[in-house]
Amino acid sequence: MEPQKNPQVAVVQIPPPRFKGGDLSDNALAFWLMLPAALLLGGLFLYPLVTVFWSSFHVQKLLEPGLGEPFNGIKNFVEMVGDFRFRGALWNTLYLGVLTVAGSFLVGIPIALIANQPGRFRALARVALLLPWAMPPVFSALMFAWMFNGDYGVFNAWLTSLGLEAKRWLVTPSLAVFAFCVVTIWKTSSFVGLLTLSGLQGVPKDILEAAEVDGASKWQSFWRVLLPLLAPALSVALIFRTLSALQVFDIPYALTSGGPDRALETLGILIYRTIFESYDFGASSALCVTLFALGLAITFFYVRFVRGD
Amino acid sequence: MEAAEELRKEPFSAKFWRSLGLIALVLGGFFPLVWTILTSLKSETELQTKPITYLPHIWKWDNYVQVFQAKPFLNFFLNSLITSSVSTILCVIIAAMAAYPLARLNIKNKGLIMSSVVVFSMIPVIAMMVPLYKIMTHFSLINTYPALILPYTALSLPVAILTLTAFFTSIPSELESAAMVDGCSKVGALRKIILPLALPGLVTAGILVFVNSWNEFLLALSLNTRLEMRTVSVGVTLYQGEFAFPFALMSAAITIAMIPIIILIIVFQKRIVSGLTAGSVKG
Numbered sequence: 001m002e003p004q005k006n007p008q009v010a011v012v013q014i015p016p017p018r019f020k021g022g023d024l025s026d027n028a029l030a031f032w033l034m035l036p037a038a039l040l041l042g043g044l045f046l047y048p049l050v051t052v053f054w055s056s057f058h059v060q061k062l063l064e065p066g067l068g069e070p071f072n073g074i075k076n077f078v079e080m081v082g083d084f085r086f087r088g089a090l091w092n093t094l095y096l097g098v099l100t101v102a103g104s105f106l107v108g109i110p111i112a113l114i115a116n117q118p119g120r121f122r123a124l125a126r127v128a129l130l131l132p133w134a135m136p137p138v139f140s141a142l143m144f145a146w147m148f149n150g151d152y153g154v155f156n157a158w159l160t161s162l163g164l165e166a167k168r169w170l171v172t173p174s175l176a177v178f179a180f181c182v183v184t185i186w187k188t189s190s191f192v193g194l195l196t197l198s199g200l201q202g203v204p205k206d207i208l209e210a211a212e213v214d215g216a217s218k219w220q221s222f223w224r225v226l227l228p229l230l231a232p233a234l235s236v237a238l239i240f241r242t243l244s245a246l247q248v249f250d251i252p253y254a255l256t257s258g259g260p261d262r263a264l265e266t267l268g269i270l271i272y273r274t275i276f277e278s279y280d281f282g283a284s285s286a287l288c289v290t291l292f293a294l295g296l297a298i299t300f301f302y303v304r305f306v307r308g309d
Numbered sequence: 310m311e312a313a314e315e316l317r318k319e320p321f322s323a324k325f326w327r328s329l330g331l332i333a334l335v336l337g338g339f340f341p342l343v344w345t346i347l348t349s350l351k352s353e354t355e356l357q358t359k360p361i362t363y364l365p366h367i368w369k370w371d372n373y374v375q376v377f378q379a380k381p382f383l384n385f386f387l388n389s390l391i392t393s394s395v396s397t398i399l400c401v402i403i404a405a406m407a408a409y410p411l412a413r414l415n416i417k418n419k420g421l422i423m424s425s426v427v428v429f430s431m432i433p434v435i436a437m438m439v440p441l442y443k444i445m446t447h448f449s450l451i452n453t454y455p456a457l458i459l460p461y462t463a464l465s466l467p468v469a470i471l472t473l474t475a476f477f478t479s480i481p482s483e484l485e486s487a488a489m490v491d492g493c494s495k496v497g498a499l500r501k502i503i504l505p506l507a508l509p510g511l512v513t514a515g516i517l518v519f520v521n522s523w524n525e526f527l528l529a530l531s532l533n534t535r536l537e538m539r540t541v542s543v544g545v546t547l548y549q550g551e552f553a554f555p556f557a558l559m560s561a562a563i564t565i566a567m568i569p570i571i572i573l574i575i576v577f578q579k580r581i582v583s584g585l586t587a588g589s590v591k592g
Contacts, residue, residue: 027417029496030410034422037407037466044463045429048440055439111337114330121331123578128338130574130581135342136524136542139563143341146348146556154344157361186341198582247433250526254546271435272527281439288436295431 049292055285062279076286086287088262089270096180096266097245103185104241105234108192115193116200129197132190141254144183145170170256173263180264184251188244192237199233200226239302243295267291342567349373349560356556372561379555382562384537385544389566392454392540393522396461400518401511403462404469405504411470412477423474430467434527445532452535460528465518472517472584476510513584516577523570541566 059072080086115125132140147154148169156166169175203226211221227234249268252258258269265273267287274284348356349372351365376382410416411423441460442451450456484506488498504511529540539547545562548555574581 026410026414030414030416033406033410036403037470040403040459040463041426041429041466044441044444044460045432045437048437048444049432051440051443052436110330111334114327114334117327117331119331121335125331125334126578126582127574128335130578131338131342131571134520134524134570134574135567136526138524138526138542138546139567140341142545142559142563143345146560147341147344149556152356152359152361154361186337190338194582198584201583243431247435249435253526268433268435275439284439285436288433291433292431292436295433296428299431 052285052288055281056289058282060281060285062281072282076282077290080283080286080290085262085265085270089265089267092262092264093246093248093266093268096177096184096248096264097242099181100184100188100248101238101241101245103181104189104192105238107185107189108237109196109234111189112193112196112200115197126197129190129193132187133194135187137187137250138254140183140187141251144179144186145255148179171260173261176256176260176263180252180255183255184245184248187251188241192234192241195233195237196230199230203229235302239299242298242302246291246295246298342564345560346564348556349558349564351557353555353557369557372557373565376558376561376565379558380544380547380562381537382541382544382565385539385541386566388454388533388538389523389540389542390569392457392461393519395454396458396465396522397515397519399458400462400465400469401473401515404466404473404514405507405511407466408470408473408477411474413482423471426467426470434464434525438527438531441528442532452533452538456532457522457525457529457540460532461518461522461525464525465521468521469514469518472514473507473510476507476513476584480506509580510584512577513580516573516581516584519573520570 056076057072057074058069059067060069061067111129115122115129117125148156150156150166150168150171153169155169160166167175169179207225207229208221211225216224247268248266249272252264252266252269253272256264258265258273267290271284271287271291274280274287347363347365350368350370351362352367352369355362355366355369411419437460445451445456450459484502488502493501524542525540526542529543533539536547541562545559545566548559548562
């Protein structure tokens with residue numbers, strides 16, 4: 001490290017920073033720094049994705065090795081679309097997704113506004129908001145499964161003490177859907193709340209004060225001023241929430257194993273069952289490709305038409 | 310002080326609604342865990358009596374001993390701790406290396422690289438399950454730590470890269486220029502100037518990765534199937550027998566498995582909230 005001969009000249013040169021001493025070019029340095037990430041993502045994301053694509057167009061039945069693995073055209077997809085279980089799972093995934101994503105925003109935004117209030121209990125509120133987000137989805141499902149228990153669950157105890165009838169929550173399809181939505185919204189509104197909360201920290205206080213001075217009601221300043229400012233954070237939350245709702249597996253698996261009567265059989269559950277019940281990897285891969293394409297399509301739609309960029 | 314004054318000049322009704330909201334948030338957020346802790350301290354017979362009890366009649370601390378005797382819970386816990394910690398360290402280092410050129414260097418195809426990172430984060434984990442199983446079998450890694458550590462590192466890489474790219478971008482580049490004046494190389498500037506300033510970002514990214522790995526269920530369920538190699542997220546579900554559902558034991562297991570997560574969010578609550586903005590709003 002030789003000393004700079006003329007520091008002033010160096011300062012003038014700042015805009016395109018030129019580092020001294022046999023450095024690699026930017027592109028070469030970038031290549032070496034990104035190589036480990038590229039290898040990991042390539043080997044453990046891209047390669048699996050390519051093999052799943054390949055399998056989805058081939059026969060691949062583990063239980064019938066005599067068939068070999070011949071090219072199968074789009075037959076796996078044709079059979080998939082013809083299967084009532086696929087259509088049921090697709091429908092379940094979509095409508096449970098709409099219910100839980102909408103629910104997580106309806107709950108998540110208000111709890112972020114509450115947790116953002118100054119006061120003595122701010123830290124406590126923040127931990128209450130973070131807890132469901134940080135908890136394994138499986139744990140949330142198991143905790144609620146016990147609270148929704150038909151005989152000894154605390155929710156039925158509250159219902160009976162109000163003079164209402166106890167319900168068979170996890171055994172009746174429509175009630176299981178309700179229970180699933182409660183667990184999922186409890187768990188995921190915390191994520192929406194978290195992103196909203198971090199969005200709120202970037203909102204300058206004087207803007208809201210200016211709105212108040214201009215005579216806007218709290219309600220107006222929320223809709224007209226705050227919400228547009230939060231839009232970037234909320235649109236990111238919407239994309240992430242939608243993707244995780246499409247892929248949902250842990251909660252229905254731990255809550256009712258997809259039952260009762262397939263009420264909670266989502267695409268994720270159906271793929272898992274296709275893999276472990278029939279060992280038909282051609283069929284399961286077709287489902288995986290469909291799930292991935294669905295996520296891509298919806299995200300593309302959001303980015304193109306909702307965010308407008 | 311300012312906040313306190315604001316609270317004082319507020320009308321009573323606003324104060325009332327504000328407190329009510331706060332109480333609802335705190336009760337709603339904590340109740341399931343509190344109920345689980347209470348359940349973990351009751352006996353199975355007490356859990357199966359009507360009307361149900363709220364506080365345990367007899368505090369059955371023995372459940373916490375039983376958890377370790379009925380299943381190898383110590384293994385579950387240590388397995389989770391090892392896979393989550395190692396994947397966190399690996400992921401943060403690799404993501405920091407990838408994020409630095411994205412934030413700082415003048416390279417080709419930056420936009421393309423960023424978009425492919427985002428697309429990677431959209432691949433369903435369940436689509437990778439069978440191929441990953443084949444890869445791990447091929448390298449004889451099934452039922453070893455790397456079988457989970459490698460996929461967990463890869464799974465969190467996209468979000469860690471996005472978070473850290475945003476963090477590095479937010480550090481003023483004049484500081485690097487200053488380092489240049491002092492005769493630092495690019496790598497030297499990264500090590501001496503950028504890394505210390507980005508430490509908060511590295512911590513946030515680390516927390517996100519750790520939580521992801523600790524909570525992961527699907528790959529843990531299908532890749533490491535030997536009982537002693539299970540992680541807590543799967544291990545907790547293994548207490549249920551064919552007919553019996555020992556909720557007290559499962560609750561005790563959940564409570565223990567939540568301890569690292571609870572410590573993390575209490576210690577780093579501010580970090581997590583401010584760190585997420587940077588990472589996700591970017592994408």
